[in-house]
Amino acid sequence: MRNICDIVMLNATMNCPDFKPPDTEEIVETHISRVYLAPKFAYKQKKPVNLGFVDYTTLEKRIFYAKKELSLNRRACSGIYLDLAELRQKKGRLFIGFKGGALKDVFVRMRRVDSDRFLSNILKSAEAGSANTEDILNISNILKKTAKKIYLFHKNARTSKRISKFGGEDIYRANWDDNYKTLETFQTPHLDYSAFLSSPLFSEFIRLRAQGGFVRDVHGDLRMEHIAVLDPRRVNGICLMDCVEFDERYRCQDIYLDVAFLLMDFEFNGCFYESVLFFGYYKNCFNYLKSIAPFEKYEPSVMPFFKAYRAVVRCKISLLSPGEDAPAKASKYFNLADFYLKLAQxxxxxxxxxxxxxxxxxxxxxxxxxxxxxxxxxxxxxxxxxxxxxxxxxxxxxxxxxxxxxxxxxxxxxxxxxxxxxxxxxxxxxxxxxxxxxxxxxxxxxxxxxxxxxxxxxxxxxxxxxxxxxxxxxxxxxxxxxxxxxxxxxxxxxxxxxxxxxxxxxxxxxxxxxxxxxxxxxxxxxxxxxxxx
Missing domain, CATH: 3.40.50.300 (P-loop containing nucleotide triphosphate hydrolases)
Structure with a gap:
C-alpha cells in the first residue's frame, strides 16, 4: 500500500517557511499542520492544503479554524489552549506580535505538555518497563479517571435536533464513502461495509440512539496521543486535546462512535487489555438501566463496526501523511478494519x-x-x-x-x-x-x-x-x-x-x-x- 505523498505533493509550502517561533526545539509534522515545540509553549500552524475533507488554503480560513480550535478544545482541556499568536511581517522582518506590519499567518499557542504525560507514551513506557513506578501502579487508575473525564465531557456536550441528524444513516454512509474513496485510489482490497449500514439492526440502533440524545457535539479524534495525563489523581487532571474543528460532520456523532476511536487506538497499539478495562470503566459511569442495558444487544455488532470505521479513517490519514513508515501503518489499519468488519457480521x-x-x-x-x-x-x-x-x-x-x-x-x-x-x-x-x-x-x-x-x-x-x-x-x-x-x-x-x-x-x-x-x-x-x- 503506497503513501499518497508518492503521487501528490502533500507537504504544502508553508507561509514564511523559514520562520520559527522563539526558542523552537523541535518540529512535529502531520498531514495538515506543523507544530513548533519550545520549552514553555507549542505553536500549531495549519498547512495551506485542501484535501477535500479539510480546506486551509486561505489565510481567512486558517484564522477561522484556528479560533474554532481554541474554543472547542477549551471544553475539555482547560489551561492548555492559550490564544492565537499572529505571524507578521514588517520591512522584510518576520515576527510574532499583535500589531504592526502585515498579517501573514496565525499559530494556535498552547502550553507545552511534556511528551511523557500523554497516555500513548505512558502505556508505551509501562510496556517497556521504563515508566516511573507511580505510573505503572496507576495505569488502572489513569484509565478510570480518563473514562470518567470522557463520560463527563460527553454528558455536558451539546445536543439538539440538528445535531441528532448527524447520527442518521445518510451521514454514516457519506462518512464511510468519503474515507473509503482514498483507500480505493490505491487499489486496496474491498471492504464490505455497505450491507451492515443498511441492515435493520443498525438502522434500529441509530434511530434509538438519536432519539435518546446520544448523538452530541463531541471530540471526533479521541486517541491516546490526544489525552494528556497532567495529574492522575484528579479527573480534571486529564486533558482531551486536538478535537476535530474543521468539519462538524466528523465531530457531531454518537458518543459510542467517539469512544470507538480510543478503543481502536488502544487495540492498534496492542493494548487490548487496556481497551477492555477502559470501556468497562466508561460504561460504569452511566445509569445502567437507562443508558447501557437498552443497547447491549447491539454492541456485539455495532462496536466492531464503529471501530472498523475508525481504523479506515486512520488508514486514510496514514496514506496522506509524510514518513517512511506511513504505508506500513496504513496496511496495518486496513487489516484491522477488515477484521472488525468480519466481527460485526x-x-x-x-x-x-x-x-x-x-x-x-x-x-x-x-x-x-x-x-x-x-x-x-x-x-x-x-x-x-x-x-x-x-x-x-x-x-x-x-x-x-x-x-x-x-x-x-x-x-x-x-x-x-x-x-x-x-x-x-x-x-x-x-x-x-x-x-x-x-x-x-x-x-x-x-x-x-x-x-x-x-x-x-x-x-x-x-x-x-x-x-x-x-x-x-x-x-x-x-x-x-x-x-x-x-x-x-x-x-x-x-x-x-x-x-x-x-x-x-x-x-x-x-x-x-x-x-x-x-x-x-x-x-x-x-x-x-x-x-x-
Missing part, C-alpha cells in the same frame, strides 16, 4: 484449553468481554451435574463423558452469538467434537492453547495454591476444585494440542486461528499477546 467460536492452573478461565473472562461471547465452562457444568459429590465421582471417566457431551449440547443450542468453550480438553477427541461441530458454520474459529512450560511450573503451582485463598476468573465465578494433585494427574493423560488439529478439518483451516500462549505470563500479557495474533 460473524459469530466467533473459541476453543480455550489448557491444564488446570494455566489461567484459561481468567482468559475466558476477558475474551468474553471483548468478543461479547458466552462462556460455556466444564467446571460450571461439572458443578451443576454433580454438586457436592466426591471428587472420585465428579472426575471419573463417565463424568467426563457426560460433562463434555453437555458442553457440546449447550453450544449447539446457541443459534447465534459468540461462544467460548472453556475446558482442559485433555483428550484430542473432545476438542475434535467441538471443531467438527462448528467448522462448517459461518463463523470465525479460534483455538487457544495455554501451554505450561516445565521450567515455569512453579508459577502454575503457586497459582493453584492461591486459588483457594479467594478469587477466580476475570469476571467469572471460579467453579474449579483442581489443586496440584489434580494438575499432576492431568499431565499424565494430556494429549497436547497442535495446529494440525485445525488442519484436519479443511474448511476450518481456511478460517481458523491457532494460538499458543505461555500460561505463566500475567493475565494482561497473555490477553494482549493472544489478541495481537
Amino acid at each position: 460473524k459469530r466467533v467460536i473459541i476453543l480455550n484449553c489448557g491444564l488446570s492452573g494455566s489461567g484459561k478461565s481468567s482468559l475466558s473472562g476477558l475474551l468474553s468481554r471483548w468478543f461479547y461471547a458466552r462462556v460455556i465452562s466444564t467446571d460450571e457444568i461439572r458443578q451443576n451435574l454433580y454438586g457436592s459429590a466426591a471428587k472420585s465421582v465428579k472426575y471419573s471417566a463417565d463424568a467426563n463423558i457426560a460433562v463434555y457431551r453437555t458442553m457440546l449440547e449447550e453450544g449447539l443450542k446457541e443459534s447465534c452469538g459468540s461462544i467460548i468453550f472453556d475446558a482442559t480438553f485433555l483428550k484430542r477427541s473432545h476438542r475434535e467434537k467441538i471443531i467438527g461441530s462448528f467448522y462448517k458454520k459461518d463463523c470465525i474459529f479460534i483455538f487457544v492453547y495455554s501451554k505450561i512450560y516445565k521450567e515455569k511450573e512453579e508459577i502454575i503451582l503457586k497459582r493453584l495454591s492461591d486459588r483457594f485463598n479467594g478469587g477466580g476468573g476475570y469476571g467469572l465465578k471460579d467453579y474449579s476444585e483442581a489443586d496440584a494433585s489434580v494438575y499432576f494427574n492431568q499431565k499424565n493423560y494430556f494429549e497436547e494440542p497442535s495446529e494440525n488439529e485445525l488442519a484436519s478439518f479443511a474448511p476450518a483451516a481456511r478460517t481458523g486461528i491457532f494460538a499458543q500462549i505461555d500460561a505463566a505470563l500475567e493475565l494482561k500479557d497473555r490477553f494482549n499477546g493472544l489478541m495481537k495474533t
Whole structure:
C-alpha cells in the first residue's frame, strides 16, 4: 500500500517557511499542520492544503479554524489552549506580535505538555518497563479517571435536533464513502461495509440512539496521543486535546462512535487489555438501566463496526501523511478494519484449553468481554451435574463423558452469538467434537492453547495454591476444585494440542486461528499477546 505523498505533493509550502517561533526545539509534522515545540509553549500552524475533507488554503480560513480550535478544545482541556499568536511581517522582518506590519499567518499557542504525560507514551513506557513506578501502579487508575473525564465531557456536550441528524444513516454512509474513496485510489482490497449500514439492526440502533440524545457535539479524534495525563489523581487532571474543528460532520456523532476511536487506538497499539478495562470503566459511569442495558444487544455488532470505521479513517490519514513508515501503518489499519468488519457480521467460536492452573478461565473472562461471547465452562457444568459429590465421582471417566457431551449440547443450542468453550480438553477427541461441530458454520474459529512450560511450573503451582485463598476468573465465578494433585494427574493423560488439529478439518483451516500462549505470563500479557495474533 503506497503513501499518497508518492503521487501528490502533500507537504504544502508553508507561509514564511523559514520562520520559527522563539526558542523552537523541535518540529512535529502531520498531514495538515506543523507544530513548533519550545520549552514553555507549542505553536500549531495549519498547512495551506485542501484535501477535500479539510480546506486551509486561505489565510481567512486558517484564522477561522484556528479560533474554532481554541474554543472547542477549551471544553475539555482547560489551561492548555492559550490564544492565537499572529505571524507578521514588517520591512522584510518576520515576527510574532499583535500589531504592526502585515498579517501573514496565525499559530494556535498552547502550553507545552511534556511528551511523557500523554497516555500513548505512558502505556508505551509501562510496556517497556521504563515508566516511573507511580505510573505503572496507576495505569488502572489513569484509565478510570480518563473514562470518567470522557463520560463527563460527553454528558455536558451539546445536543439538539440538528445535531441528532448527524447520527442518521445518510451521514454514516457519506462518512464511510468519503474515507473509503482514498483507500480505493490505491487499489486496496474491498471492504464490505455497505450491507451492515443498511441492515435493520443498525438502522434500529441509530434511530434509538438519536432519539435518546446520544448523538452530541463531541471530540471526533479521541486517541491516546490526544489525552494528556497532567495529574492522575484528579479527573480534571486529564486533558482531551486536538478535537476535530474543521468539519462538524466528523465531530457531531454518537458518543459510542467517539469512544470507538480510543478503543481502536488502544487495540492498534496492542493494548487490548487496556481497551477492555477502559470501556468497562466508561460504561460504569452511566445509569445502567437507562443508558447501557437498552443497547447491549447491539454492541456485539455495532462496536466492531464503529471501530472498523475508525481504523479506515486512520488508514486514510496514514496514506496522506509524510514518513517512511506511513504505508506500513496504513496496511496495518486496513487489516484491522477488515477484521472488525468480519466481527460485526460473524459469530466467533473459541476453543480455550489448557491444564488446570494455566489461567484459561481468567482468559475466558476477558475474551468474553471483548468478543461479547458466552462462556460455556466444564467446571460450571461439572458443578451443576454433580454438586457436592466426591471428587472420585465428579472426575471419573463417565463424568467426563457426560460433562463434555453437555458442553457440546449447550453450544449447539446457541443459534447465534459468540461462544467460548472453556475446558482442559485433555483428550484430542473432545476438542475434535467441538471443531467438527462448528467448522462448517459461518463463523470465525479460534483455538487457544495455554501451554505450561516445565521450567515455569512453579508459577502454575503457586497459582493453584492461591486459588483457594479467594478469587477466580476475570469476571467469572471460579467453579474449579483442581489443586496440584489434580494438575499432576492431568499431565499424565494430556494429549497436547497442535495446529494440525485445525488442519484436519479443511474448511476450518481456511478460517481458523491457532494460538499458543505461555500460561505463566500475567493475565494482561497473555490477553494482549493472544489478541495481537
